[in-house]
Amino acid sequence: MERLQKVLAHAGIASRRKAEELILAGRVSVDGQIVTTLGVRVDPRHQRILVDGIPIEAERKVTYLLNKPPGTLSTVHDPHGRPTVRDLLRDVPERVYPVGRLDADTSGVLLLTNDGELSYRLTHPRFGVEKVYRALVQGRITDGALRRLSEGVPLEDGMTAPAKATLVWRGDRRSLLELTLTEGRNRQVRRMCEAVGHPVLELTRIRFATLTAEGLRQGSYRRLRPSEERKLRRLVGL
Ligand code: URA
Numbered sequence: 001m002e003r004l005q006k007v008l009a010h011a012g013i014a015s016r017r018k019a020e021e022l023i024l025a026g027r028v029s030v031d032g033q034i035v036t037t038l039g040v041r042v043d044p045r046h047q048r049i050l051v052d053g054i055p056i057e058a059e060r061k062v063t064y065l066l067n068k069p070p071g072t073l074s075t076v077h078d079p080h081g082r083p084t085v086r087d088l089l090r091d092v093p094e095r096v097y098p099v100g101r102l103d104a105d106t107s108g109v110l111l112l113t114n115d116g117e118l119s120y121r122l123t124h125p126r127f128g129v130e131k132v133y134r135a136l137v138q139g140r141i142t143d144g145a146l147r148r149l150s151e152g153v154p155l156e157d158g159m160t161a162p163a164k165a166t167l168v169w170r171g172d173r174r175s176l177l178e179l180t181l182t183e184g185r186n187r188q189v190r191r192m193c194e195a196v197g198h199p200v201l202e203l204t205r206i207r208f209a210t211l212t213a214e215g216l217r218q219g220s221y222r223r224l225r226p227s228e229e230r231k232l233r234r235l236v237g238l
Pocket of ligand 1: 106
């Protein structure tokens with residue numbers, strides 16, 4: 001017997017956290033009974049588990065790569081009706097969820113998957129998966145500020161882990177940096193740059209693990225190639 005949210009995550013329905021939200025929202029049933037409490041233990045081999053009325057084993061595991069445009073939310077549904085990344089994946093039949101989040105104003109590489117375990121591993125800092133960002137920041141950044149970004153910056157939720165911070169170019173009023181992080185805290189790049197005195201003007205994620213948005217226009221997406229999927233899974237020990 002396993003916890004229902006873990007079973008949902010392993011079945012590729014959502015991350016564990018998202019699976020908890022699905023349960024609390026009353027979208028999950030076990031043997032015909034809607035379950036809205038967390039911690040219920042189930043046996044997926046002998047019990048019939050449905051999400052939105054669909055058996056959980058019915059869906060194959062898939063991962064898509066989206067070149068996210070600015071102005072879209074990294075959620076599946078917005079109660080205020082604002083455009084979400086899910087709206088862009090028009091022809092995707094599977095229930096895929098963003099792997100981590102990009103801010104509404106951030107553009108670039110965003111993966112979406114229905115493989116909960118893969119999503120968990122790609123975002124948990126323990127697995128050390130690299131995310132590379134290009135940040136256009138205000139002001140002429142100094143070598144000292146770059147060093148501080150790479151050594152760690154104190155934020156209200158603790159010091160950031162060592163990162164790679166390289167200069168692409170700097171002018172008198174603006175500079176362009178490349179930051180490679182293995183953490184994925186909320187608004188991390190923006191908060192790090194702000195903390196060293198250089199607020200972000202524009203932010204793009206140019207790489208997630210081995211994947212870039214090369215050949216994909218903003219707003220377009222594609223399914224990962226089998227070789228890319230294998231590589232990604234191997235990277236996080238799956
Ligand atoms: N860091 C940020 O500040 N924003 C993002 O969208 C991603 C990383």
